Amino acid sequence: MLSGCQSASSKIIKIGCAGPLTGDQAQLGMDTCQGVELAVAEANQKQSIPGYVIELLKLDDQHNPAQAVSVAKKFTTDRKVLAVIGHFNSSCTQPAAAVYNEVGLVQITPASTNPAISKQGFKTFFRVAGTDDVQGPKGAQFAAHMLGIKSVFIIDDKTTYGKGLADEFQKEALHLGIHVLGHEGLTQGDKDFSPLLTRIKPLKPELIYFGGIYTEGALLLRQAQALGLHAQFMGGDGIASTVLIELAGTEASEGVFATMVGGDTQKMPGAEGFITAYEAQYGRVGQWSAYGYDSANVALAAMAQAKKKDRASVLSAMRAIPGFAGITGAIVFDEKGDNKNQFIGIFKVVDGQLTYVGPAE
Numbered sequence: 001m002l003s004g005c006q007s008a009s010s011k012i013i014k015i016g017c018a019g020p021l022t023g024d025q026a027q028l029g030m031d032t033c034q035g036v037e038l039a040v041a042e043a044n045q046k047q048s049i050p051g052y053v054i055e056l057l058k059l060d061d062q063h064n065p066a067q068a069v070s071v072a073k074k075f076t077t078d079r080k081v082l083a084v085i086g087h088f089n090s091s092c093t094q095p096a097a098a099v100y101n102e103v104g105l106v107q108i109t110p111a112s113t114n115p116a117i118s119k120q121g122f123k124t125f126f127r128v129a130g131t132d133d134v135q136g137p138k139g140a141q142f143a144a145h146m147l148g149i150k151s152v153f154i155i156d157d158k159t160t161y162g163k164g165l166a167d168e169f170q171k172e173a174l175h176l177g178i179h180v181l182g183h184e185g186l187t188q189g190d191k192d193f194s195p196l197l198t199r200i201k202p203l204k205p206e207l208i209y210f211g212g213i214y215t216e217g218a219l220l221l222r223q224a225q226a227l228g229l230h231a232q233f234m235g236g237d238g239i240a241s242t243v244l245i246e247l248a249g250t251e252a253s254e255g256v257f258a259t260m261v262g263g264d265t266q267k268m269p270g271a272e273g274f275i276t277a278y279e280a281q282y283g284r285v286g287q288w289s290a291y292g293y294d295s296a297n298v299a300l301a302a303m304a305q306a307k308k309k310d311r312a313s314v315l316s317a318m319r320a321i322p323g324f325a326g327i328t329g330a331i332v333f334d335e336k337g338d339n340k341n342q343f344i345g346i347f348k349v350v351d352g353q354l355t356y357v358g359p360a361e
Helices: 023-046 065-077 090-103 132-145 160-175 194-203 214-227 242-248 272-282 289-305 311-320
Strands: 011-019 052-060 081-085 106-109 125-127 151-156 179-185 207-211 232-235 257-260 324-326 329-331 345-350 353-359
Touching: 011 023, 011 065, 011 289, 023 052, 023 081, 023 272, 023 289, 052 065, 065 081, 065 090, 081 289, 081 311, 090 106, 090 125, 090 160, 106 289, 106 311, 132 160, 132 207, 132 257, 151 160, 151 194, 160 179, 160 207, 179 194, 194 214, 207 214, 214 232, 214 242, 242 353, 272 289, 289 311, 289 324
Parallel strands: 011 052, 011 081, 081 106, 106 125, 151 179, 151 207, 207 232, 232 257
Antiparallel strands: 257 345, 324 329, 345 353
C-alpha cells in the first residue's frame, strides 16, 4: 500500500467505509472500499492534512439493514471517525443515515440510488451516485426508443433499491406505451426462479427487466436459458458488473443491457492516473471503484478544509463545498445532499465483456 512520510507526532483521524465485504455481494463492497483505500493512501502520501495521519476503518454490513445500523453505531462510537463512505445498498444506507445524523457524522454514499434516502432530510447525508428516479426512466426510454420494446415483464428483488428502481422503470414504461405484462418480486438468497420464469414464458415478453443485484440476475439468466425463454434482458446498475457474466456464463449473459450511474471509467477524463494506481494495487477496476475514490476525496477535502478536526467542523466544510471535480464527473450537492450530476450510461454484454454503449438519452 502507498504510504507517506509522517511525523511521529502526527495525530490520527479516520474515515470509514461500509459495505458488503463478505458474501455474495462482496465484490461490490470491495471495489468501493478499495477506491476509498487508494484515496486515503494518496492523501497520506501527499500529506494533504498536515500534522495528521488518516486511517481507514472498513466494516462489513453484509448487505443487511440491521447489520448496517450496527456498523453505523460502531463508527459513531469512535470519535476519530470524521466521515463514513457508505453504505452500498439503499436498504442499508437508509436506516444507517439516521444513526450518522444523530451524532453529526458526515455520510457519503457512493452507490445507494433510492431517492427516498435524501428525502429523510438528514443534514449529514450526501450522495455521489445518481438516483433511481432518473435511472429507471432512462432505462425505459432506451428500451422503447432504441430497442423498440413493446412488452415487458418486470421482476424486482423486493429491496429498497431493486423495487424502487423497478417501480420507476415501470412508471416510465407505461407512459411510453410499453405493455407491462406483470410485475413480481423475488427474495434475495433464493436459488430457484424457474416457477416464476415458467409463468412468464407463455406471456412472450419482448423484455424482462430486473431490479436487483447480479447474484439473482445471473440465476434468472441461466434458468431462463434452460427454459427456452429468449426475451431480451435488462436491469440497472446492480447487474452492471463483470461478475454477472462470470456467474451466468457468457452464453446466457450475451446481449444483456444494464443502466449505470455513470459511464466507462476507462474513458473518463482525468481517470488515467487513478486507473494506473488502482490496477497496480488491486487489479481490474470495478464498476464502483471510482465512486468510492471520488466519495473519499470529497470527504478528505472537507476534512482538510475543516478548521477543527472534529465532526461538526467537517460537516460544516462539506456543506460549504461548492463543487468537486471527480473522475466520475462534476460533483455538486444540492440542499438534500444529492449530486446534481445525474449522468446515466448504458452497458451491454458483448462477446463475454461488459461494453459501454453510450449515454442513456
